Amino acid sequence: MMKISLSAKVVSSLVSLVLLALVSLYISITYHVSSAYKNKQVAESSAMAELLGSMVSAPLVFAQQEGAEMVLAALSTDPAVTFAAVYDAQNSGYDLFASYGSVDPDMVFRPEASEQFTETSLQMVRPILLDGSQIGWLHLQTSLRPLQLQLTELSKSMALALVIALSGAVLLAILITRSLLDPLLRLRATSSKIAETKDYSLRVEQKSADEIGHLVSAFNSMLDDIEGFVQEKNDRQQQIQQLNAQLEDKVNERTRQLESSMTQLHATLQNLQLAQRQMVEQEKLASLGSLVAGVAHEINTPVGVAVTMSTTFAEKLQQFLQKVSAGQLRRAELAEFEHDSVEGLELLQNSLGKAARLIQSFKKVAVDQTSEERREFRLDEVVGEVMRTLRHQLKNRNIQYQIDLPEDVLMDSYPGPLGQVIGNLFNNAVIHGFDGLDTGVIQICGRVDGQLVELQVIDNGRGIAQKLLHRVFEPFVTSKLGQGGSGLGLHIVHNIVLNILGGEISVDTQVEQGACFVLKLPLVAPIKEVRSE
Amino acid sequence: MRKGVGVSMLLGAFLLVSNGAGAQSDAGQQFKQLQAAWIYNIARFIDYPPAQKTQPLRICLMGNDAESIGAMLRQGVAGRQIQQRAIEVSSGGNNELTSCQLIYLTAGASAASSSSQQLLYISGPDHSVDRGSLFALRLQGNKLELLLNKQILQQSDVRINPSLLRLARPMEGQ
Numbered sequence: 001m002m003k004i005s006l007s008a009k010v011v012s013s014l015v016s017l018v019l020l021a022l023v024s025l026y027i028s029i030t031y032h033v034s035s036a037y038k039n040k041q042v043a044e045s046s047a048m049a050e051l052l053g054s055m056v057s058a059p060l061v062f063a064q065q066e067g068a069e070m071v072l073a074a075l076s077t078d079p080a081v082t083f084a085a086v087y088d089a090q091n092s093g094y095d096l097f098a099s100y101g102s103v104d105p106d107m108v109f110r111p112e113a114s115e116q117f118t119e120t121s122l123q124m125v126r127p128i129l130l131d132g133s134q135i136g137w138l139h140l141q142t143s144l145r146p147l148q149l150q151l152t153e154l155s156k157s158m159a160l161a162l163v164i165a166l167s168g169a170v171l172l173a174i175l176i177t178r179s180l181l182d183p184l185l186r187l188r189a190t191s192s193k194i195a196e197t198k199d200y201s202l203r204v205e206q207k208s209a210d211e212i213g214h215l216v217s218a219f220n221s222m223l224d225d226i227e228g229f230v231q232e233k234n235d236r237q238q239q240i241q242q243l244n245a246q247l248e249d250k251v252n253e254r255t256r257q258l259e260s261s262m263t264q265l266h267a268t269l270q271n272l273q274l275a276q277r278q279m280v281e282q283e284k285l286a287s288l289g290s291l292v293a294g295v296a297h298e299i300n301t302p303v304g305v306a307v308t309m310s311t312t313f314a315e316k317l318q319q320f321l322q323k324v325s326a327g328q329l330r331r332a333e334l335a336e337f338e339h340d341s342v343e344g345l346e347l348l349q350n351s352l353g354k355a356a357r358l359i360q361s362f363k364k365v366a367v368d369q370t371s372e373e374r375r376e377f378r379l380d381e382v383v384g385e386v387m388r389t390l391r392h393q394l395k396n397r398n399i400q401y402q403i404d405l406p407e408d409v410l411m412d413s414y415p416g417p418l419g420q421v422i423g424n425l426f427n428n429a430v431i432h433g434f435d436g437l438d439t440g441v442i443q444i445c446g447r448v449d450g451q452l453v454e455l456q457v458i459d460n461g462r463g464i465a466q467k468l469l470h471r472v473f474e475p476f477v478t479s480k481l482g483q484g485g486s487g488l489g490l491h492i493v494h495n496i497v498l499n500i501l502g503g504e505i506s507v508d509t510q511v512e513q514g515a516c517f518v519l520k521l522p523l524v525a526p527i528k529e530v531r532s533e
Numbered sequence: 534m535r536k537g538v539g540v541s542m543l544l545g546a547f548l549l550v551s552n553g554a555g556a557q558s559d560a561g562q563q564f565k566q567l568q569a570a571w572i573y574n575i576a577r578f579i580d581y582p583p584a585q586k587t588q589p590l591r592i593c594l595m596g597n598d599a600e601s602i603g604a605m606l607r608q609g610v611a612g613r614q615i616q617q618r619a620i621e622v623s624s625g626g627n628n629e630l631t632s633c634q635l636i637y638l639t640a641g642a643s644a645a646s647s648s649s650q651q652l653l654y655i656s657g658p659d660h661s662v663d664r665g666s667l668f669a670l671r672l673q674g675n676k677l678e679l680l681l682n683k684q685i686l687q688q689s690d691v692r693i694n695p696s697l698l699r700l701a702r703p704m705e706g707q
Contacts, residue, residue, distance in 0.1 A: 058696035061574045062679070067700050131577050131616055 006184070007177035011170060018169040019162070026158045030151060037147045038122070041080075042115055045124045045142050048081070053128035053138045056086050060097055060128060060136050068098035075100050082121065083141035086128065087111070090135050097136060109139050120144050183212045187219055200227035276475065279488055295362040297392035302351035302358070309351065313344040361385050372416045372500070374525065379409040379453065383444060386419040390426050398438050399430065404445040409453055413525035417496045424489045425457040425517050432479055433461025433515060452503070452520050460514040464507065472507060493517075502526035565598060568657060569606035571670055571677060572637050575655060577615050578694035581634060589619040591632055596639030596660060599624040638666065653691050667691070669704065680704045 052071065059067030068086050075081040083101035087094040087109070094111050103109075107123055115124045121141050128136035183204070190204045200223055206216045320337045323329040362385075383403055391401065411418075426442065434440045443458040464472055464479075471477045473494035478487035497505045503521035576592060594603040603624025610620040623633065630636060636652060640659035654666035658677065667689060669680040681701035686693065 054694075055696050055699065058578055058694060058700045061577065062571070062700060064700055071699070 006181060007174070010177045010180070011173040014169040014173040014176075015166055018165045022158065022162045022165055026155075029154060029158075033150060033154060034147060037150065038117060041122050041142055041144075041147075042124070045115070045122055045140055046126070048078075049124055049126040049138050049140045052084065052086075052140070053126060053136075056098070056138070057128055057130045057135060060086060060088060060090070061130060065098055069100070072098055072100035080142045080146060081140065082143045083139070085109070085139040087137040087139070088135070089128075089137055094137055101141070103139075103141055107141070109137075111137050117144070120148075180212060183207065183216055187216065190219075194223070200230055276488075293392060295358070295389065297395075298358045298362070298388065299355045302354040306348050306351040306355065309344050309348045313341065313348070316340060316344075358388075362389060372414055374412070374414050376410060376412050377415045378407070379411055379446065380405040380407050382415045382419060383422055386422050387426070387444070390423055393427070393430055397430075397434070399434055399440045399442065401426070401442040401444070404443065406446070406448065409446070409448055409523075411453065411521075411523050411525075413521070413523075414500050417500045418521075421493050421496050421501070421519070422457070424493045428489055429457070429459035429461060429515070433459040433463070435462060435479075437461060448523070449520075451523050453523055455519040455521065456516055457519075458514065458516045463509040463511045463513055463515050465511065469507070469509065473505070497521070500525070562601075564658075565602045566605050566609075567677060568598075568637075568670065569602050569609050571679075572602075572606055572635070572655065573610055573613075573620075575668060575679075575697065576620075576635055578697035579635070579653060580692040580694070581616065581618075582690060585634060586616065586618065589621045590615050590634055591621045591623060592635045592637065593630065593633035594622070594624040594637045594639065596642030596657070598639040598657070598659065599637075599642070602637070602639060602657075653689065654685075667693075668701065678702060 052075075055071045056068045059065065059071065072084050072086065075084055081101065083099070083103045085099040085103070086097045088097040089111070104118060104121055104123075107118070110125065113126055115122060117123075121143050124140045124142070126138050126140070127134045128138050186204050190202055194200060194202055203220045203223060204216050206213050206220070316337065320329070320333070323333065380403070383405060387401060387403060394401065422444070429440075429442050440459060440461055444455070445458070446453055446455040448454075468477060468479065473490050475491040476487035477491070478489075494505055497503050497519055501519075501521050502525050503519055505520075506518050507515060508518070509515035572592060572594075576590065581590070592606065594600075594606070603622050607622040607624075610622065613620060630652065634653065635655065637655045637657060638660045639657045642660060653668075656666040656669040658670045658672045660669075664682065665685065667682055667685045669682070670677050671680055672678075679697075679701040680703070681698060682704050686698075
């Protein structure tokens with residue numbers, strides 16, 4: 001970018017403007033003066049040619065050359081006319097008849113009406129008419145010297161005017177520049193100082209009320225605004241910093257609270273998990289308790305019979321021995337004692353054998369349910385043994401259970417968890433399905449479908465409420481909340497079926513019409529790590 | 534410059550269309566032709582009253598040479614017009630002067646006597662200078678010159694082209 005000062009720009013602009021204006025004026029005046037002069041000269045020469053033509057018509061017609069020359073000689077009074085000639089055109093062609101002065105060397109007369117400007121003269125040719133007929137030609141040459149002198153004088157005047165105007169322009173430019181530059185320099189100095197010190201309270205002194213004064217006023221107003229903006233910006237920054245600090249404190253406080261809450265939640269979760277495990281264990285213990293109760297109930301009868309028989313036999317044996325000692329024993333009494341002894345022993349053996357078998361069966365169930373051992377087993381046997389441990393719960397209630405399972409279903413799975421599943425579903429039906437009911441039927445049926453066995457545990461009890469149905473396998477969901485129900489029974493069933501037995505479970509129920517739990521179990525359970533809930 | 538050939542120029546211009554008239558070669562005939570040309574040309578420089586402009590321009594010749602000059606003039610103006618008026622040439626003795634606009638007097642013609650201010654009399658070279666004529670032709674050396682009677686000009690209603698007036702010399706005593 002060219003570094004030109006404002007004063008130089010103003011001076012050069014004004015000088016250029018004046019120069020341009022004067023040159024344009026000079027050209028315009030010159031053109032108009034020349035044009036006007038030439039038009040005037042054409043008009044005057046035309047009038048003169050007409051007059052001369054009229055004056056020389058008679059000498060021309062009467063061939064009085066002296067007369068024509070005398071007329072032309074009168075032109076000497078007009079210094080502008082430098083040449084005039086009369087040509088006779090009454091015969092064929094044209095002949096020079098009379099002349100005055102000297103024609104320009106380069107000028108060649110042509111017999112046609114015309115006016116032509118050369119550098120120094122106007123060449124005009126006009127016909128000489130008499131009574132409408134052409135009798136000759138008049139060639140008139142008038143000098144442009146007056147015009148040239150006039151233009152020369154005009155040029156001198158314009159040159160003088162140019163000098164005066166340029167001087168005035170320079171002087172004016174200097175004055176304008178000073179009047180403009182002084183406030184501008186003050187503006188620049190103030191701007192530089194503000195840029196350097198960032199002190200927006202500085203102002204420029206306003207010394208005039210003109211446009212420059214308005215500029216200074218506008219600059220000061222702008223500084224007012226900037227100062228206000230800067231102050232507002234600083235205030236807001238301070239507020240933002242305070243808010244940031246407060247926010248940071250709040251965030252730290254909330255973080256601490258969250259960390260504390262997380263710790264508490266974690267502890268609570270651990271407690272819950274522990275409680276859940278404890279409840280699962282309690283559920284298992286409860287199941288075992290039920291098993292023990294069943295065992296006690298089942299072996300009570302044969303053992304009672306055995307005790308009764310042994311007591312009765314002991315009394316009879318004592319009476320027999322007393323009679324033997326007293327020698328009062330009779331043959332018939334010996335035979336009766338022998339007969340009673342044999343029957344009693346048979347009855348005793350039968351009762352004790354029955355009790356032994358029951359214990360063996362219960363032992364297997366107990367071992368299965370506590371060891372979660374995987375082995376091959378017959379489905380109907382495991383289900384039957386489990387049901388035997390549970391049927392005592394139906395005592396004094398008119399609730400029947402029916403097992404309808406094919407006999408040849410051999411599974412390689414976990415009989416203990418399966419028994420727990422059957423037991424939980426049975427207990428669920430007895431406790432919840434037949435709550436408040438004295439009659440009912442529980443059916444356990446099944447069928448083999450390829451590599452799966454489908455078991456159905458069906459009751460015709462109260463069914464499951466619709467609001468609980470979609471959550472029935474979730475933990476702590478029970479219709480006996482606060483009445484002894486843990487809400488873990490079906491949850492445990494669901495976990496055992498999915499995670500241990502590798503099957504799936506679903507339920508179909510209608511309120512007051514019963515429920516049907518459907519288990520689809522693989523005949524060969526997947527090998528998995530057994531997890532106990 | 535072609536000084537000295539003015540007569541032939543004048544005749545040449547006048548006889549350019551006067552077929553046959555140029556056959557006359559002797560000096561008397563040429564002088565009469567010259568007079569006829571002067572008569573025609575003088576008539577061209579006269580501005581006639583508007584009332585006459587719808588009528589033919591009637592030129593009457595009187596005197597001894599009226600017939601011969603009139604014949605030459607008649608031949609010379611044949612087919613020509615002056616100020617868009619046809620030209621009639623009368624050279625008989627029974628001229629009705631009042632119907633003439635220009636009257637040329639040759640030798641033997643009586644002096645101009647009409648009191649009409651619209652009649653223009655021209656005295657020929659052979660006619661004695663008549664004080665009633667507006668113009669008079671006189672032989673000066675071998676050239677004809679035109680004399681002007683200013684008194685008649687001042688009294689006449691006929692307007693003469695200034696160029697012709699400038700060419701004419703005043704009559705003696707004026």
